[in-house]
């Protein structure tokens with residue numbers, strides 16, 4: 001397993017004798033700044049968790065069980081949270097399958113073998129209002145924790161054309177967060193949505209993850225995994241991931257079964 005690079009963060013805390021207890025044997029500073037990190041268990045959100053940790057945040061990782069058919073990603077999220085030393089990891093169940101309307105939550109085929117050039121059309125894997133729901137849940141937890149930093153893995157370069165991955169949506173959500181919460185109205189702080197991958201392509205994300213020592217074998221990206229959990233290699237998510245590894249000059253450690 002690759003070793004996550006902590007920069008000098010954990011070491012400096014140990015030297016200062018300012019350590020508390022944390023999960024996964026990682027020391028956390030008492031009173032350290034907290035963040036809520038949306039963690040799906042995929043390449044992007046795992047990289048974002050590593051970035052937030054490297055920026056010194058005690059990360060409260062949030063995974064949403066939204067009725068996705070690829071439940072294997074929930075196991076990946078738990079593995080990644082432990083690997084990257086999240087302060088805690090919670091899974092919230094909000095079954096968007098109640099509404100359906102997406103090939104990720106309803107009995108609609110996941111599109112396979114779409115060419116990258118056509119990924120600007122919004123595909124059936126779009127889950128209605130998913131990122132709005134996810135960010136709202138992250139906001140609710142952040143306000144409860146008394147923190148103002150939300151991290152999410154949205155990406156506006158190599159993505160499937162989802163409207164809720166665009167920067168204008170994220171800025172609008174920040175505004176909503178500050179209008180909608182007691183903490184925001186009372187001026188205790190300003191909520192901020194960090195989307196550090198927004199302007200990176202998949203190859204840059206892979207390089208960044210590798211440079212930080214994120215064990216990408218623990219992650220899962222496929223929308224249509226085989227019954228044994230292997231990735232299909234053909235859905236948008238697999239194709240974008242594989243393209244990223246190829247262009248970054250790294251081998252994807254995941255097993256594929258097209």
Ligand SMILES: [Zn+2]
Nearest residue numbers: 222232235238
């Ligand atoms: Zn796939």
